[in-house]
Amino acid sequence: MHDDSKAFETLAARYGARFSRSQALREQHGGGETHHAVAAPDAVFFAESTAEVAEAVKLCAAEGIPVIAFGAGTSLEGHLGAPQGGLSLDLTHMQKILRVSPDDLDCTVEAGVTREDLNAYLRDQGLFFPVDPGANATIGGMAATRASGTNAVRYGTMRDNVLALTVVLASGEVIRTSSRARKSAAGYDLTRLIVGSEGTLGIITEVTLRLSGIPEAVAAATCRFPDLVSAAEAAITVIQYGVPIARVELMERRLVDYTNAYSKLSLPAGDTLVFEFHGSAKGVEEQVETVRGIVADYGAAAFDWATAPEDRSRLWKARHDAFYAVLAARTGSKGWATDICVPISELAGAVALARDLVEEAGATAAILGHVGDGNFHVMFAVDPDDQAELDRVGSINAELIRHAISVGGTSTGEHGIGSGKVAYMREEYDEAALAVMRAIKAAVDPKGILNPGKILPPPA
Numbered sequence: 001m002h003d004d005s006k007a008f009e010t011l012a013a014r015y016g017a018r019f020s021r022s023q024a025l026r027e028q029h030g031g032g033e034t035h036h037a038v039a040a041p042d043a044v045f046f047a048e049s050t051a052e053v054a055e056a057v058k059l060c061a062a063e064g065i066p067v068i069a070f071g072a073g074t075s076l077e078g079h080l081g082a083p084q085g086g087l088s089l090d091l092t093h094m095q096k097i098l099r100v101s102p103d104d105l106d107c108t109v110e111a112g113v114t115r116e117d118l119n120a121y122l123r124d125q126g127l128f129f130p131v132d133p134g135a136n137a138t139i140g141g142m143a144a145t146r147a148s149g150t151n152a153v154r155y156g157t158m159r160d161n162v163l164a165l166t167v168v169l170a171s172g173e174v175i176r177t178s179s180r181a182r183k184s185a186a187g188y189d190l191t192r193l194i195v196g197s198e199g200t201l202g203i204i205t206e207v208t209l210r211l212s213g214i215p216e217a218v219a220a221a222t223c224r225f226p227d228l229v230s231a232a233e234a235a236i237t238v239i240q241y242g243v244p245i246a247r248v249e250l251m252e253r254r255l256v257d258y259t260n261a262y263s264k265l266s267l268p269a270g271d272t273l274v275f276e277f278h279g280s281a282k283g284v285e286e287q288v289e290t291v292r293g294i295v296a297d298y299g300a301a302a303f304d305w306a307t308a309p310e311d312r313s314r315l316w317k318a319r320h321d322a323f324y325a326v327l328a329a330r331t332g333s334k335g336w337a338t339d340i341c342v343p344i345s346e347l348a349g350a351v352a353l354a355r356d357l358v359e360e361a362g363a364t365a366a367i368l369g370h371v372g373d374g375n376f377h378v379m380f381a382v383d384p385d386d387q388a389e390l391d392r393v394g395s396i397n398a399e400l401i402r403h404a405i406s407v408g409g410t411s412t413g414e415h416g417i418g419s420g421k422v423a424y425m426r427e428e429y430d431e432a433a434l435a436v437m438r439a440i441k442a443a444v445d446p447k448g449i450l451n452p453g454k455i456l457p458p459p460a
Contacts, residue, residue, distance in 0.1 A: 002042045002085055007059035011045055011087075018046040018093075029068075029088035032075040033135075033323070035334040035384055036420055039081030041068060041088040048093045050166055050174060050205040057203065058172025060087055061449060067170075068451050069199040071141030072114065074133075076337045077418030079145065079198055083453045089203060091140055097121055098206065106163060106180055108208045111140025127211045130155035133414065134320040140204045146196030148414035150319065153239070153372025154246045154278065155212060157414065162195050166206035170445035180208055193440070198416055199451040201444050215278035218246075219288060220312045221303040223295055224270035228252055228355050228367065231271045232348040234298040235371040239344055243290050247276040248372045249319055250351070255326070255366035255379075262325035263318035268304065273371075274319060275303075276312070322368055326379045330364045333381035336390075338397045340404035341375040341413030353403055354378050357396045375413030402427065417455045425457050435459075 002008065011019040020026075021043045030040035042065075047053045060067050066086025073080065082088065094110035097118065101107065102125050109118060116136045119128050132149035133142060141147075143165065148157040155161070164178040177190035194202055225231040228250075235248050251259070251272045260267055273295070277287045292303065306312045318325075327335055342350045351367060358365045358378060369376025378400065380393050401411045401424050411417075411424040425434065437456055441448070 002063070002065050005063050005065055007056075007063055007065055007087075008043055010059055011043075011056060015045065015052075018048075020044050026088070028073070029070050029090065030080060030082055032073060032078065032080050033335060034076045034078075035336045035382055035390070036078035036081065039083045041066075041082035042085040044070075044088045044090055046090045046093050050168065053089060053091070053168045053203055053205050054172045054174050056087065056089060057168050057170065061171055061447060064447050064449060066449050066452050067203070069140070069144065069203045071112065071138035071144075072135060074135035074137050075141070075145065075418060076335075076415045077412070077420035079416060079418035079451070079454060081419055081453070083419075086449070091205070092138065094140075094205065100125065100127075100211075102127060104180065105211045105213070106208060107211055108206060109139050111138060111205050111207060113139050115139065115142065122211065123214070126214050128214050129161070129209055130212050131158055131161055132320070134323060139207050139209070143195050143204050143207050144197065144199050145416040146414070148370060148373075148375065150247045150249055150316065150370055152370050152375070153248060154244060159192060159195055161210045162191060162207060163210060164208040165191055165194055165204050167194055167202035167204055169202050170447065170450050175202075196416070198418065198454050200441060200454055200456070201450065203450070217281040217284040218276065218278055218312065219284050220274070220276045220306040220315060221288075222267060222272050222274050222306075222315075223303050224268055224272050224301040225295075226271075226299045228271045229348050229352050230298045231273050232351045232371060234295045234300060235273055236344055236347055237294050237298075238291055239372055241290065241294060243287055243294075244279070245275055245287060245291065245372065246278040247274070247370075249274040250367070250369045250371045250376060251319070251322075252355070252367040255322055255368050258325040258329050258366060259318050259322060262328045263314075263321055265314070265318050268301070270301070273300075274315065322366070323379055326364070326366050327381050330381040332383070333364070334384045336380040336382050336393050336397070337377055337415065338400060339369075339375060339377045339413045339415045340400055340409055340411060341373065342404050342407055342409035344374045346407040346409065347371060347374050347376070350400070350403060350407070350409070351376060354400055357399060361392050361396060363393060363396070370413075373413070374409070419453055422453075422455065422457050425455070426460070431460055
C-alpha cells in the first residue's frame with residue numbers, strides 16, 4: 001500500500017539490511033500467537049536507538065504511513081496486525097540495560113530487553129523484576145500492554161512497576177514521562193497514560209522499572225481439590241484473609257494433564273492451586289501454616305512441595321508453557337486465549353461459568369489463572385479452518401466477557417484489547433468515556449498513524 005513512499009526509500013538507503021520488505025518477515029510481524037488473521041505490514045525496520053525510532057516515525061508521519069511497534073511478537077489479541085499496511089518498527093535490537101541502581105531498587109532498560117535477560121543480569125546483585133507474563137516478552141511490549149503475571153498478587157502489574165518511560169510520539173518528538181521518584185504530584189500522569197496504550201499513543205523506547213530484592217526464603221507447593229469451584233473458593237479465602245502470598249495459580253484438571261504431557265512433569269491429577277511464598281524463613285513458615293489451614297476447609301489434599309530452586313523453576317516454567325501445552329493436545333491447532341478479571345468475590349461464579357461453557361461445547365481447552373487478583377484465562381486449541389468451531393468459541397468468549405462486565409469486572413485482565421476485543425469496549429465504557437479516549441488519541445496522534453485499528457471502536 002505504501003510501496004513507493006519516500007520514507008521507505010530513505011530507510012532502505014540509510015540502513016540497508018535492517019530495512020526489509022521480505023514477504024516472510026512481513027508476515028511474521030503481522031500476527032501474534034493466536035488465531036487472529038495475519039495482517040502484514042508493507043515493510044519492517046529494525047531500529048537500534050531512540051534516535052532511529054524517532055527518525056523512522058518522523059519520516060512516516062510526513063506521508064501518513066502507519067507505524068506498528070513490534071517486540072517479541074507474543075501478543076494474543078491481534079495487537080500487531082497492520083490492516084492499513086505501513087511500517088513494523090521492530091525494537092528487538094534495542095537490548096541495552098542502561099542503568100541499575102541497587103540502592104534505589106530501580107533500573108532503566110531499552111524496550112527490547114526481555115524479562116528473562118533482565119532477571120539473569122540482576123540475579124548476582126540480589127535483585128529481580130517480578131512481573132512475569134507467560135511468554136519471555138520484551139519489557140517495552142509488557143509496558144505497552146500493561147502486562148501482568150503470576151506474581152501480580154504480591155508485586156503488582158506493569159502499571160505498578162513502571163516509574164518512567166522514554167516515548168517517541170507520532171510526530172517523531174521524544175518525551176520523558178516522569179522522573180525516578182517513587183512519588184510525584186507534578187502534572188498529568190503521562191507514564192500511566194502510555195502504559196497499556198498498546199503503541200497507539202507513542203512508541204516506548206526506554207523503561208525505568210521498580211526492582212525487588214530476592215527474598216530470603218521461597219517455598220512453592222501444589223495442592224489438589226475435589227473440584228474447580230472449591231479451588232477457586234479456597235484462593236478467594238486466602239486473599240480475603242490477607243496472607244501475603246507471592247503467587248497463587250489455578251490449574252484446571254485438564255490443564256494438569258496437558259502440562260504433564262507437554263512438560264514431562266508428574267503433577268497429581270486434579271483441579272489444582274499452585275502457591276509460592278516469599279519472605280523470611282519464619283514468615284514463610286507462618287504463611288504456609290495459615291494457608292494449609294484454609295485450604296483444608298475446602299477439601300484440599302496435602303501440599304506437594306517444590307523446595308529446590310531447580311524444582312520451583314521447572315514448575316513455574318511448566319505453568320508459563322500452559323498455552324503451548326494446550327496447543328500440543330491438538331495437532332495443527334491455533335490458540336485462542338481469552339482472559340477476564342472480576343472482583344475477587346465473583347471469581348468462583350465466573351470460573352464455574354467458564355467450566356460449564358467449555359464442557360457444553362466439547363472444546364479442547366483449559367482454565368487457568370492468576371486468581372489472587374480475580375484474573376483467569378480460558379485457552380482454546382481451535383481449528384483455524386473450521387468456521388463453525390471458531391463461531392462456537394467466539395460465543396463462549398463473548399459470554400464470559402459480558403458476564404465479567406455485568407459483575408463489575410473487565411473484558412481483559414492482562415492481554416489487552418488489540419483488535420480482538422475492540423467490539424467489547426462499548427460494553428465496558430459509556431460513549432462519553434470513549435470520547436475522552438478518542439480525544440486523547442487525536443491530540444497526540446492527529447493523523448492516526450500509530451497502531452491504527454486497536455483499542456478504540458469508531459464513534460457510534
